[in-house]
Amino acid sequence: MMRKPLNLQGWLLKLAAVLTGLFMLMPLMAVIPVSFTPKRFLSLPKGDWSLRHYQALMTDEAWLASISDSVLVALASSVIATVLATAFALGLWFRQPRYGGALVGLALLPMAVPPVVSAVIIYFLQARIGLIDTYAGLILTHVIMVTPFAVIVMLTATSRLDKSLELASRNLGASRMQTTFWVVLPNLKFGLFSAWFLSLVLSWEEIAVTLFVSGIDVITLPKRIWDGLRLNVDPIIAAVSVILMVLTTIAIVAKTLHEHHKGKSGS
Amino acid sequence: MAARLNIHTIAMWLLPALFLAVYLAPLLGVFGWSVSRPEPGAENYVRMLTDADALNIMLRTARVCILVTGISVLLAYLMAYHWVFGSPARKLFMELCIFIPFWISVLIRAFGWVVILRNKGILNETLLSIGAITEPLTLVRTELSVILGMVHFLVPFAVFPIASVMRQIDSRVLLASRGMGANPAFTFWNVFLPLTIPGVLASVIIVFVFALGFFITPAILGGGKIVMIAEYIYIQMFQTSNWGFGAALSIGVLAVVAAMAGLLFRVIRPERLVK
Numbered sequence: 001m002m003r004k005p006l007n008l009q010g011w012l013l014k015l016a017a018v019l020t021g022l023f024m025l026m027p028l029m030a031v032i033p034v035s036f037t038p039k040r041f042l043s044l045p046k047g048d049w050s051l052r053h054y055q056a057l058m059t060d061e062a063w064l065a066s067i068s069d070s071v072l073v074a075l076a077s078s079v080i081a082t083v084l085a086t087a088f089a090l091g092l093w094f095r096q097p098r099y100g101g102a103l104v105g106l107a108l109l110p111m112a113v114p115p116v117v118s119a120v121i122i123y124f125l126q127a128r129i130g131l132i133d134t135y136a137g138l139i140l141t142h143v144i145m146v147t148p149f150a151v152i153v154m155l156t157a158t159s160r161l162d163k164s165l166e167l168a169s170r171n172l173g174a175s176r177m178q179t180t181f182w183v184v185l186p187n188l189k190f191g192l193f194s195a196w197f198l199s200l201v202l203s204w205e206e207i208a209v210t211l212f213v214s215g216i217d218v219i220t221l222p223k224r225i226w227d228g229l230r231l232n233v234d235p236i237i238a239a240v241s242v243i244l245m246v247l248t249t250i251a252i253v254a255k256t257l258h259e260h261h262k263g264k265s266g267s
Numbered sequence: 268m269a270a271r272l273n274i275h276t277i278a279m280w281l282l283p284a285l286f287l288a289v290y291l292a293p294l295l296g297v298f299g300w301s302v303s304r305p306e307p308g309a310e311n312y313v314r315m316l317t318d319a320d321a322l323n324i325m326l327r328t329a330r331v332c333i334l335v336t337g338i339s340v341l342l343a344y345l346m347a348y349h350w351v352f353g354s355p356a357r358k359l360f361m362e363l364c365i366f367i368p369f370w371i372s373v374l375i376r377a378f379g380w381v382v383i384l385r386n387k388g389i390l391n392e393t394l395l396s397i398g399a400i401t402e403p404l405t406l407v408r409t410e411l412s413v414i415l416g417m418v419h420f421l422v423p424f425a426v427f428p429i430a431s432v433m434r435q436i437d438s439r440v441l442l443a444s445r446g447m448g449a450n451p452a453f454t455f456w457n458v459f460l461p462l463t464i465p466g467v468l469a470s471v472i473i474v475f476v477f478a479l480g481f482f483i484t485p486a487i488l489g490g491g492k493i494v495m496i497a498e499y500i501y502i503q504m505f506q507t508s509n510w511g512f513g514a515a516l517s518i519g520v521l522a523v524v525a526a527m528a529g530l531l532f533r534v535i536r537p538e539r540l541v542k
Contacts, residue, residue, distance in 0.1 A: 017349040018360075019346075020345055021346070021360055023342075023419070024364040024367075024368050024423075025363075025368070026379070027376055027378075027379025027380050027383060028375070028376070030389055031302070031382055043387070043388065059456060073413075073504045084281060084285070087278035087282065088282040090275065090278055091277055091279025091281075092273045095279055103283045107283055107286060109285070109290060111377045112410060112524075113521065113524065115480055116481075116482050117517045117524075119482075120514060121290060121294050122289075122291045123504070144289060147282065177274065178272060179452070190539065200369070207373065208482045222374055225375075229359055229377075233381065233385075238378075241374075241378055241379075245375065248367075249367060251370075252366060252370055254535075
């Protein structure tokens with residue numbers, strides 16, 4: 001008979017764990033009914049559920065513009081971040097320089113620094129070169145903020161690569177470029193996808209630094225939600241939140257299934 | 268390996284070079300602001316340590332961060348324990364409760380708390396309808412709401428290092444303790460807990476650092492009344508245009524975080540925690 005090594009499964013502990021779990025889910029659940037209120041202010045529907053706030057969201061030009069700004073910035077910055085992170089991880093893997101640790105530290109720096117300090121740093125730069133409130137400025141901002149996460153994913157992926165792969169390819173007469181693009185990169189497919197996906201989600205949600213460097217011309221979806229929360233609490237925010245929660249949950253499930261499938265097929 | 272400067276060297280330097288130019292160099296510029304605006308000198312730093320407003324906000328930030336860290340790590344320990352050692356059903360439940368909130372936007376999570384805690388929010392309406400209170404309690408724009416929102420945001424970050432250490436524990440050690448007649452409580456306090464301390468310390472430092480520079484949740488749930496250091500920096504920069512003072516505060520936060528990170532590297536070897 002298998003015995004639990006540590007039998008601390010008292011009812012009190014179980015109850016505490018369940019309560020903590022519910023505490024984690026509660027604020028997410030609370031938003032759902034509010035999004036269906038027929039009223040113009042935050043309230044719970046009392047049997048009179050309505051889709052008016054979802055409809056408003058689909059027709060409001062300001063919200064639609066923010067969605068397209070967010071999509072554009074997230075797509076551009078996630079692709080750039082993935083390319084930079086991949087080049088960095090591959091270069092390190094091939095060269096393995098003695099000062100590699102310092103380079104990794106530099107590449108991860110914006111992740112370790114508190115967001116508000118990053119925001120001040122990036123604001124300082126962009127005020128100097130006139131990038132505040134432009135697409136280019138926002139994309140650069142998001143690249144700085146999300147690339148460290150892509151770097152972690154790519155470093156993990158390259159750490160699992162066998163160094164003899166390179167030797168074999170080179171021995172068979174492949175050039176440096178051929179080895180990189182035909183032999184090594186295909187082996188990093190899954191890492192590449194993960195890095196891109198993570199960058200996409202992080203950029204899509206980025207708000208702390210975005211607040212400092214955007215404003216009038218470019219307003220991402222999180223920035224518009226923030227403005228809405230600060231000025232007036234409109235139930236349209238609840239509708240946006242529910243849609244975003246559904247999308248996030250679908251993305252997590254899809255990613256988990258993808259990983260599961262990948263685990264089964266073995267590479 | 269004929270040429271030193273091959274394609275891989277260039278690829279490797281692309282990102283660090285970019286970050287040197289767009290992150291590290293501007294950081295020096297921010298430091299420059301802190302000692303040059305409005306006038307050259309250390310007056311911004313003097314003000315930081317003497318101004319009553321600034322001191323109050325730093326004190327509140329420290330108090331809230333310590334409370335938030337304590338509560339988050341405690342809850343995270345409980346969740347990590349059930350996530351790692353629970354029955355399959357409980358494992359799945361814990362995983363959902365950790366990962367779904369973790370991936371959902373910080374704004375939505377803060378907004379959820381507004382919906383619950385507002386004067387006409389779900390909690391007040393419920394308490395009123397069951398007659399537990401006769402007047403709505405003021406819950407938003409209080410330290411309590413800020414703490415609740417921050418704990419909610421930070422628990423997943425606290426869970427990961429603790430769970431990672433718990434997974435590495437050799438269960439034979441625990442069986443040995445039980446086999447030699449120790450009861451579960453004794454085994455927990457004298458064997459299990461000490462083995463998980465490195466994860467707990469990592470959690471404490473990560474959560475504290477996050478809480479310190481964290482901006483969105485305190486600003487939304489504090490509603491301009493419960494201002495913490497990050498929002499104070501924002502106000503200094505954009506509402507009162509005290510560029511130098513805002514810069515000095517940023518450098519101050521950065522110094523505290525650097526000290527905490529140094530501590531993290533001393534106390535535990537973080538590379539052990541990422542599996």
